[in-house]
Amino acid sequence: MGGSNMRSVDEERKERVLPRVVVIGLASCFGCQLQITNVEAYLTDVLGQIDLRYWQLASSDPMPEEFDVAVVEGAVTTEESEACVRQLRERAKCVIVLGACAATAGIPGIAARNFFARPGQVYKDVPAACGSMVVPRPVSAVVDVDFTVRCCPVDTMDFVDVLQRALYGSNKLEHTGTMCGDCKRNGTDCFFESGQLCLGLVTVAGCGAKCVNLGRACNGCRGLSPDANLDAARAACVRAGIEPGDLDEALQLFNQVNPVCDGRE
Structure with missing residues (x-):
C-alpha cells in the first residue's frame, strides 16, 4: 500500500512540473493541427514532454484557466477571437503560432482588403454565427508571439523543433533569407x-x-x-x-x- 501511494505522489509531482500546453484553433481549416498527429513515430515522445491540458480539435471541454504554453492556429477574424488571443497572451508564458493563417493571416487574409463590403456580397443579413467580424489579421498583429511555425500546412518536425525550443530554450535564430x-x-x-x-x-x-x-x-x-x-x-x-x-x-x-x-x- 505504501509503495502504491509513493508512486502516486511521484506521478503527481511529475505532472506538476511538466509544461502545461493548450492548442487553440481560430479561423483556419485545422489542417495544421492535424499535421501534428502525423509525427506518429515520435508522437508519444512529444506528448511525454508536456501536460496537454486542452486541444480544441479533440475536445469540447472548456479551456483551463492556467497553462504555460499556448499553440494558436488560424487567423484573427472576430472580436471574440481577438479577445481570446489577448487572454492567451496574458496567461501563457509562451505563445506559438502554427501555420500560415496564424503567421500571416493566410487564406482568411485574402478577404482583408475592402473587408467590410464583403459580407453584404454574400449575405442579405449577416448570420449571428459570424460574430462581430474584424479585418482578418495574423496573431502577431494583436499580441506579441514568441515562436512561429510557418507553411501551409506546417511540417510536423518543424513543429516539434519549435516546441522543443519553446520548452527548453534555444539560441537558434529565425530564418530571414529568401528561398x-x-x-x-x-x-x-x-x-x-x-x-x-x-x-x-x-x-x-x-x-x-x-x-x-x-x-x-x-x-x-x-x-x-x-x-x-x-x-x-x-x-x-x-x-x-x-x-x-x-x-x-x-x-x-x-x-x-x-x-x-x-x-x-
Whole structure:
C-alpha cells in the first residue's frame, strides 16, 4: 500500500512540473493541427514532454484557466477571437503560432482588403454565427508571439523543433533569407529560366524548398522575407518575360495583410 501511494505522489509531482500546453484553433481549416498527429513515430515522445491540458480539435471541454504554453492556429477574424488571443497572451508564458493563417493571416487574409463590403456580397443579413467580424489579421498583429511555425500546412518536425525550443530554450535564430538560397543548395532548376513565376525569390526560407524540389513553384506560404526586395523581384520578372503585376497578384495569397506588398511601408 505504501509503495502504491509513493508512486502516486511521484506521478503527481511529475505532472506538476511538466509544461502545461493548450492548442487553440481560430479561423483556419485545422489542417495544421492535424499535421501534428502525423509525427506518429515520435508522437508519444512529444506528448511525454508536456501536460496537454486542452486541444480544441479533440475536445469540447472548456479551456483551463492556467497553462504555460499556448499553440494558436488560424487567423484573427472576430472580436471574440481577438479577445481570446489577448487572454492567451496574458496567461501563457509562451505563445506559438502554427501555420500560415496564424503567421500571416493566410487564406482568411485574402478577404482583408475592402473587408467590410464583403459580407453584404454574400449575405442579405449577416448570420449571428459570424460574430462581430474584424479585418482578418495574423496573431502577431494583436499580441506579441514568441515562436512561429510557418507553411501551409506546417511540417510536423518543424513543429516539434519549435516546441522543443519553446520548452527548453534555444539560441537558434529565425530564418530571414529568401528561398532562392535553399534552391541553390539543393541544385534545383530555377522556374524563372523557363519564364514561370516562382515566389521563392521573396519568400522567407526554412522549409528546404520542398515544393520546388517536387517540381512546383513556391507559392509563398511561409510569408514575405524581411530581406525581400520587391523592386528587384519585379525586375527579375521583366527579364524572364513575366508581368510584374503577376508577382504582386500572387503575393496576395499569403501576404494580403502585409503592408510591404502594397507600398504602405
